[in-house]
Amino acid sequence: MSGKRNKTRIIEAIVGLVMILSVLSMLFAFLMNFDYTVPDATIEEDVDFMADSISRQKLSAISWLVAGAINLFLLPFYLILFQRFQKGMHIFNAFLLLGMAFCFFRLGLTILNIAEFSSNYPELRIEEGEIPTEVLVAIRQVLQLSKIGITFFGAFSTVFTISRFSEVKFPVVGSTLAFLAGPVVITFIWLNPEHVLLTASLAVGWTGLLMIGLRLANKGLELKQV
Numbered sequence: 458m459s460g461k462r463n464k465t466r467i468i469e470a471i472v473g474l475v476m477i478l479s480v481l482s483m484l485f486a487f488l489m490n491f492d493y494t495v496p497d498a499t500i501e502e503d504v505d506f507m508a509d510s511i512s513r514q515k516l517s518a519i520s521w522l523v524a525g526a527i528n529l530f531l532l533p534f535y536l537i538l539f540q541r542f543q544k545g546m547h548i549f550n551a552f553l554l555l556g557m558a559f560c561f562f563r564l565g566l567t568i569l570n571i572a573e574f575s576s577n578y579p580e581l582r583i584e585e586g587e588i589p590t591e592v593l594v595a596i597r598q599v600l601q602l603s604k605i606g607i608t609f610f611g612a613f614s615t616v617f618t619i620s621r622f623s624e625v626k627f628p629v630v631g632s633t634l635a636f637l638a639g640p641v642v643i644t645f646i647w648l649n650p651e652h653v654l655l656t657a658s659l660a661v662g663w664t665g666l667l668m669i670g671l672r673l674a675n676k677g678l679e680l681k682q683v
Contacts, residue, residue: 468538470677475531476670480663482524483610486561487659490603491517491568493596507575507592514572518565525561528554546616553613560606564599571595607646607659614662615639618669631668638662 491514493507507514532554539547574592616639618632641658649655 465538466677466679468534468677469673472531472534472538473670473672473674473677475527475534476673477667479524479527479531480666480670482520482527484663486517486520486524489513489517489520493571493599507571511572511576514568514575518568518572520565521561521568522565525558525565528558528561532558546619550613550617553609553616557606557609557613560602560609564602564606567595567598567602571599604646604650608643611639611642611646611658611662613639614642614666618665626672627669628672631665631672633665634661635665635669638665 491510532551535554536547536551539550571592574589574595614635618627618636638658638661641654642662645652645655645658
């Protein structure tokens with residue numbers, strides 16, 4: 458096996474393994490995501506809930522930061538592996554990965570800022586019947602960044618699987634799942650983020666990308682007789 462092919466296999470294995478980590482980190486971040494709204498609660502109850510949930514906010518923030526870091530780490534290896542194939546699509550996919558990583562980083566940092574504000578004001582109370590403006594702005598940013606980041610993920614999931622590259626073939630089932638899940642994810646994250654179909658489509662998309670990641674990792678790690 459040539460030295461060039463050996464290097465390609467190493468990159469394939471890295472992309473596959475990091476893609477698996479990326480999916481798992483997004484799954485964990487989604488499960489740990491902190492919801493700042495308490496159904497049928499007063500403003501005072503919302504504030505008390507935030508003040509009593511600092512550790513949960515920090516865990517949510519760290520999980521999003523880790524997801525962002527893993528996706529950022531995936532980006533250069535993705536660029537190296539697929540630079541020979543359909544350059545326009547490959548660059549667009551890289552942009553989607555970068556956007557996803559950026560949103561996850563900002564999301565994590567914003568949640569950390571809210572947690573820091575809550576921890577510095579353990580006796581936080583409402584003044585003039587309103588939550589402090591900076592907290593409201595930060596919470597709105599969390600909601601928007603979450604939507605935009607998931608939108609980047611849905612777009613990447615579909616565009617990434619549009620072409621099954623000639624030398625790096627993706628599994629048919631995994632490609633189909635990831636391809637179909639993307640548009641559903643994008644639709645429901647904006648129309649109805651609480652809908653069960655959003656969770657289901659995310660699970661389908663993650664499953665598809667996990668299968669692709671396993672395929673790339675196995676292809677990169679397998680040994681062939683010369």
